[in-house]
Amino acid sequence: MQFQVEELRRGTWLDEEDERLTTFVNLMGERRWDDLAKASGLRRSGKSCRLRWLNYLRPNLKHGNISVEEENIIHQLHERWGNKWSKIARRLPGRTDNEIKNYWRSHLRKKTQIQQDNTHNQLEDAKEDLLLFQNADHTSAQRSYNYENYHGWSVEDSGGTECNSIDAFEFSLASSPYATRMSDWISDLSNDQSQINYQDECNSIDSSFCFLDWTPDDGLIWDCSAGSLWDMN
DNA sequence: AAACATCTCAACCGCACCTAA
DNA sequence: CTTAGGTGCGGTTGAGATGTT
Numbered sequence: 001m002q003f004q005v006e007e008l009r010r011g012t013w014l015d016e017e018d019e020r021l022t023t024f025v026n027l028m029g030e031r032r033w034d035d036l037a038k039a040s041g042l043r044r045s046g047k048s049c050r051l052r053w054l055n056y057l058r059p060n061l062k063h064g065n066i067s068v069e070e071e072n073i074i075h076q077l078h079e080r081w082g083n084k085w086s087k088i089a090r091r092l093p094g095r096t097d098n099e100i101k102n103y104w105r106s107h108l109r110k111k112t113q114i115q116q117d118n119t120h121n122q123l124e125d126a127k128e129d130l131l132l133f134q135n136a137d138h139t140s141a142q143r144s145y146n147y148e149n150y151h152g153w154s155v156e157d158s159g160g161t162e163c164n165s166i167d168a169f170e171f172s173l174a175s176s177p178y179a180t181r182m183s184d185w186i187s188d189l190s191n192d193q194s195q196i197n198y199q200d201e202c203n204s205i206d207s208s209f210c211f212l213d214w215t216p217d218d219g220l221i222w223d224c225s226a227g228s229l230w231d232m233n
Numbered sequence: 234a235a236a237c238a239t240c241t242c243a244a245c246c247g248c249a250c251c252t253a254a
Numbered sequence: 255c256t257t258a259g260g261t262g263c264g265g266t267t268g269a270g271a272t273g274t275t
Contacts, residue, residue: 011244048244051243099243102241119266237275248262252258
């Protein structure tokens with residue numbers, strides 16, 4: 001006697017499959033997906049049913065565009081946690097990890113790269129400017145500096161002493177008006193890198209994402225007026 | 234208008250972890 | 255303690271949509 005193993009369906013879900021899945025999830029709850037898949041008669045794996053439900057059919061899901069506020073949250077949480085999509089998704093009610101992951105890949109990753117490239121170019125320009133400045137100002141100590149990475153500066157004076165803070169760098173420059181402007185500008189740039197500060201207005205009609213939320217596990221508060229995260233730890 | 238390139242996003246895959254027997 | 259099935263997660267794929275030449 002031979003058993004005919006019924007082939008599982010794959011690919012895009014049909015409307016009637018969605019309806020059937022919804023009916024059976026309401027009957028059986030969001031668990032035992034393999035059992036649910038069999039009971040429903042859907043020729044889908046339990047895993048596929050679970051994914052379809054969680055990412056598409058579940059109530060209270062948002063299917064629209066990601067708002068500016070949501071984008072800011074994603075950006076900042078990704079800086080903090082990296083590719084912890086499910087963790088980030090928990091901060092954005094109605095959004096799924098899959099959605100956030102896709103959004104990051106198609107929008108924010110590119111933006112971040114451009115931002116980093118711009119920063120790098122600006123710093124390269126600054127190097128050139130500073131060399132010109134040094135050549136023109138012989139009263140200043142001979143100094144060299146290097147761009148260490150996009151988060152910070154490393155400054156080296158002629159005696160080989162290295163200092164890593166922007167304050168030290170500013171102090172190290174001569175106090176001519178040009179040098180002052182240069183150091184102010186570099187200071188701003190450094191602040192921009194250490195905390196990306198979005199100034200986008202936070203007066204959206206959909207304010208459900210401008211939530212103040214502090215949970216003991218990560219101690220983060222989203223400050224909608226400032227458009228940034230506060231770390232309460 | 235057609236061909237090609239790029240983007241988007243739903244769905245799949247594989248692995249790690251959890252849990253119950 | 256071991257094992258098998260279920261679940262969650264991050265990475266990847268591929269079809270369709272959209273943009274560009």
